[in-house]
Amino acid sequence: MNLFGLMQTSGSAMQAERVRAEVVAANMANAETTQTASGGPYRRHMVVFAADQGNSGFLNSLNRAAGDLTSPRPINWPSSEPAGWQAPGVHIAAVIEDPAAPLKRYDPGHPDAGPDGYVSYPNINPLTEMVDLMGATRAYGLNGSAVQAEKGMIASALEIAKT
Amino acid sequence: MSGSAVTSIASSMSGVPAGLPSVNRASDTSAPFGKLFSDAVGDVNTLESQARSAVDGLITGTGVDVHQTVIATQKAEMAFELALSVRNKAMQAYQSVMGMQF
Numbered sequence: 001m002n003l004f005g006l007m008q009t010s011g012s013a014m015q016a017e018r019v020r021a022e023v024v025a026a027n028m029a030n031a032e033t034t035q036t037a038s039g040g041p042y043r044r045h046m047v048v049f050a051a052d053q054g055n056s057g058f059l060n061s062l063n064r065a066a067g068d069l070t071s072p073r074p075i076n077w078p079s080s081e082p083a084g085w086q087a088p089g090v091h092i093a094a095v096i097e098d099p100a101a102p103l104k105r106y107d108p109g110h111p112d113a114g115p116d117g118y119v120s121y122p123n124i125n126p127l128t129e130m131v132d133l134m135g136a137t138r139a140y141g142l143n144g145s146a147v148q149a150e151k152g153m154i155a156s157a158l159e160i161a162k163t
Numbered sequence: 164m165s166g167s168a169v170t171s172i173a174s175s176m177s178g179v180p181a182g183l184p185s186v187n188r189a190s191d192t193s194a195p196f197g198k199l200f201s202d203a204v205g206d207v208n209t210l211e212s213q214a215r216s217a218v219d220g221l222i223t224g225t226g227v228d229v230h231q232t233v234i235a236t237q238k239a240e241m242a243f244e245l246a247l248s249v250r251n252k253a254m255q256a257y258q259s260v261m262g263m264q265f
Contacts, residue, residue, distance in 0.1 A: 004238055007234050007237070007238060010234075011230060014230040015228060015230070015231070018228060140230075144230070147230075147234060147237070151237060154241050154245075158244055158245065158248055161249075161251070162248070
């Protein structure tokens with residue numbers, strides 16, 4: 001694998017977690033929004049994570065990096081990866097809307113009340129959103145630790161060169 | 164023997180900067196040492212300019228994320244340290260060769 005492949009992978013994961021946290025923040029901010037540009041109440045947004053295959057897929061890259069078990073892999077300096085090799089990673093495939101029915105509260109005096117007097121509110125549970133935010137924060141920190149770990153590994157490799 | 168030691172150090176250390184995103188240099192294992200070193204310096208330069216543009220993007224608010232900037236700067240710093248230790252080793256080898264009495 002590329003010397004900085006791990007950093008690229010973790011960097012993409014941090015990016016994806018940041019987007020997830022952004023979406024959660026948007027949900028929490030719009031928890032009481034009854035008017036949107038497309039009509040109707042705000043709908044809870046959710047993110048879809050997808051694996052970035054890189055140039056050859058996670059499994060293939062790892063297998064190649066680990067070496068073929070049937071035939072010993074020669075130490076081939078410099079790296080045998082072709083030019084333009086992309087590290088595998090994660091990206092947000094889509095931000096989708098929750099199709100669940102909105103919450104209805106009875107308030108005939110509200111400007112957005114329907115003919116039956118019920119107002120549609122977004123179906124956003126603040127506890128769910130907070131837990132999601134905690135998850136995104138933890139995952140962000142996790143990937144940051146992975147980057148730091150690789151920094152440490154490279155630093156210890158450089159130690160070999162010191163006298 | 165000392166000549167092969169220098170070239171073996173040079174070729175083994177050029178392998179590490181070649182792990183950076185750059186052209187495959189499988190054909191250059193027997194190239195002169197100067198070309199190997201200048202390739203490593205070119206890689207460092209590329210990473211350095213990437214880091215600079217990332218920092219600029221972060222400061223001017225054009226959508227570069229903090230973690231992207233930090234990762235870019237760390238990559239540039241590590242590549243530089245790598246090139247520096249390559250250079251130090253080469254200087255050591257050169258000096259030990261030059262220090263030989265005839």
